[in-house]
Amino acid sequence: MDWQALWLTARLATIVSGILLVISVPLAHWMVFSRRRWTFLIESVVSLPLVLPPTVLGFYLLMAMGTRSPLGRLWIDWTGHPLAFTFEGLVVASLFYSLPFAVQPIATAFSQIDPTLREASATLGASTLRTFFRIVLPLSIEGVIAGAVLSFAHTVGEFGVVLMVGGNLPGVTRTVSISIYDHVQALQYREATVTALFMLAFAFAVLLAVYGLRRRPLAAAPLA
Amino acid sequence: MIWNSLRAALLVCALPALLLGQAPKQLTIAAASDLQTVLPDIVREFERATPARVTVSYGSSGSFFAQIQNGAPFDVFLSADVDYPRQLADAGLADRSTLQLYATGHLVVWARRESKLDLSRGLAALTDARVRRVAIANPKYAPYGRAAVAALRDARLYDAVQPKLVMGESLAQAAQLVESGNADVGLLSRSMVLGPTLKAEGTYAEVRASYPAIDQAGVVVKASREPALARAFIAFLRRADTGKQLERFGFALPRS
Numbered sequence: 199m200d201w202q203a204l205w206l207t208a209r210l211a212t213i214v215s216g217i218l219l220v221i222s223v224p225l226a227h228w229m230v231f232s233r234r235r236w237t238f239l240i241e242s243v244v245s246l247p248l249v250l251p252p253t254v255l256g257f258y259l260l261m262a263m264g265t266r267s268p269l270g271r272l273w274i275d276w277t278g279h280p281l282a283f284t285f286e287g288l289v290v291a292s293l294f295y296s297l298p299f300a301v302q303p304i305a306t307a308f309s310q311i312d313p314t315l316r317e318a319s320a321t322l323g324a325s326t327l328r329t330f331f332r333i334v335l336p337l338s339i340e341g342v343i344a345g346a347v348l349s350f351a352h353t354v355g356e357f358g359v360v361l362m363v364g365g366n367l368p369g370v371t372r373t374v375s376i377s378i379y380d381h382v383q384a385l386q387y388r389e390a391t392v393t394a395l396f397m398l399a400f401a402f403a404v405l406l407a408v409y410g411l412r413r414r415p416l417a418a419a420p421l422a
Numbered sequence: 423m424i425w426n427s428l429r430a431a432l433l434v435c436a437l438p439a440l441l442l443g444q445a446p447k448q449l450t451i452a453a454a455s456d457l458q459t460v461l462p463d464i465v466r467e468f469e470r471a472t473p474a475r476v477t478v479s480y481g482s483s484g485s486f487f488a489q490i491q492n493g494a495p496f497d498v499f500l501s502a503d504v505d506y507p508r509q510l511a512d513a514g515l516a517d518r519s520t521l522q523l524y525a526t527g528h529l530v531v532w533a534r535r536e537s538k539l540d541l542s543r544g545l546a547a548l549t550d551a552r553v554r555r556v557a558i559a560n561p562k563y564a565p566y567g568r569a570a571v572a573a574l575r576d577a578r579l580y581d582a583v584q585p586k587l588v589m590g591e592s593l594a595q596a597a598q599l600v601e602s603g604n605a606d607v608g609l610l611s612r613s614m615v616l617g618p619t620l621k622a623e624g625t626y627a628e629v630r631a632s633y634p635a636i637d638q639a640g641v642v643v644k645a646s647r648e649p650a651l652a653r654a655f656i657a658f659l660r661r662a663d664t665g666k667q668l669e670r671f672g673f674a675l676p677r678s
Contacts, residue, residue, distance in 0.1 A: 264603030282604040365588030
């Protein structure tokens with residue numbers, strides 16, 4: 199078992215899902231409750247990584263991080279090294295890659311809240327922020343948790359993008375999925391089997407948690 | 423009206439089947455990515471001389487080795503080394519009598535044109551502080567990656583350069599990491615940097631440090647459905663005009 203890759207992947211997924219949670223809650227709030235007509239445009243952009251082949255994302259990221267792009271040069275001038283082949287590079291890539299997996303469950307949970315509850319809160323003089331923390335968040339906490347868990351799991355499973363911008367550096371960018379690929383390519387099936395089995399168990403546990411969470415609001419629904 | 427369009431639709435559906443009936447024989451080749459620049463021309467010549475349709479997949483030799491072990495439907499395997507084809511023959515997965523050296527590859531240092539590195543220093547240029555990333559093919563399954571590591575060790579530069587190494591999944595990916603400006607220098611094959619894309623965009627220098635010769639061999643896969651055609655292709659690689667083509671892309675030819 200490649201413990202180094204496992205630890206690296208766990209760190210990556212934790213950081214990414216943490217950042218995504220901070221981004222996704224306000225984003226989903228705006229998407230669901232804004233009365234602007236073009237929210238569908240943002241929704242489509244946010245969901246792009248669901249539909250795009252990871253190689254498209256990987257290709258664009260590689261181009262954007264290289265010396266040929268102004269952004270890439272800016273980063274190099276600032277930090278002294280390119281963003282590709284670094285842990286930070288993987289974090290940036292994963293933020294794009296896993297964004298819809300955080301936003302969508304949260305947005306779905308928000309949209310299922312009875313509008314009269316928010317209206318009542320507003321009528322009673324509560325600010326949007328107060329309404330959010332007292333009404334919206336408690337009613338949609340399962341969706342928020344599901345968003346965090348799914349974006350964590352999706353980052354763990356990332357492969358194509360990491361293969362293209364990672365450079366396969368042990369301890370820096372060699373994630374679990376790359377490590378498995380590496381072992382298979384090198385015919386080290388035994389090592390691949392152990393890590394793959396661990397990942398299978400992990401994925402199953404994640405889904406158990408997500409579907410287990412989903413059962414509860416259904417049972418509680420008639421009361422609300 | 424409806425009948426007519428139905429008939430037309432039927433015809434369109436049947437067309438591929440009709441074509442397949444008379445289609446020339448198919449040959450599928452797994453080729454090391456250092457052949458990417460030269461093989462398309464050779465294949466075109468082969469198709470002109472033989473009624474066959476050839477499709478080529480490029481990748482690292484080690485990946486193809488693993489895939490063929492697991493029954494990948496290739497007819498010919500053109501490796502960037504001798505060991506992989508030989509091991510396939512040992513395992514009974516390739517026809518030993520067809521094992522044939524076709525070229526010897528060379529390692530070069532390549533950088534983009536705008537790079538200010540002095541490549542004439544050879545591998546020593548990699549120790550330049552401006553070099554932050556050096557791309558090589560993954561030595562675990564790419565012969566050119568192994569050659570790169572061996573050359574660095576021979577030049578006693580491995581420990582200095584090792585922290586800068588990034589690995590492409592194949593030689594082609596290593597090249598693309600440099601070409602896109604994410605890595606500063608690449609240790610690539612001469613055949614690759616003499617291809618039109620890289621030739622226009624960068625400069626190269628020979629690697630003078632010693633590394634085990636990159637002798638490349640091809641073999642017919644045992645499970646091939648077109649073994650005669652596959653043999654013909656390997657024989658074609660040894661023809662004089664094919665050899666000239668290989669030499670034009672920086673390969674040396676086997677002596678025998």
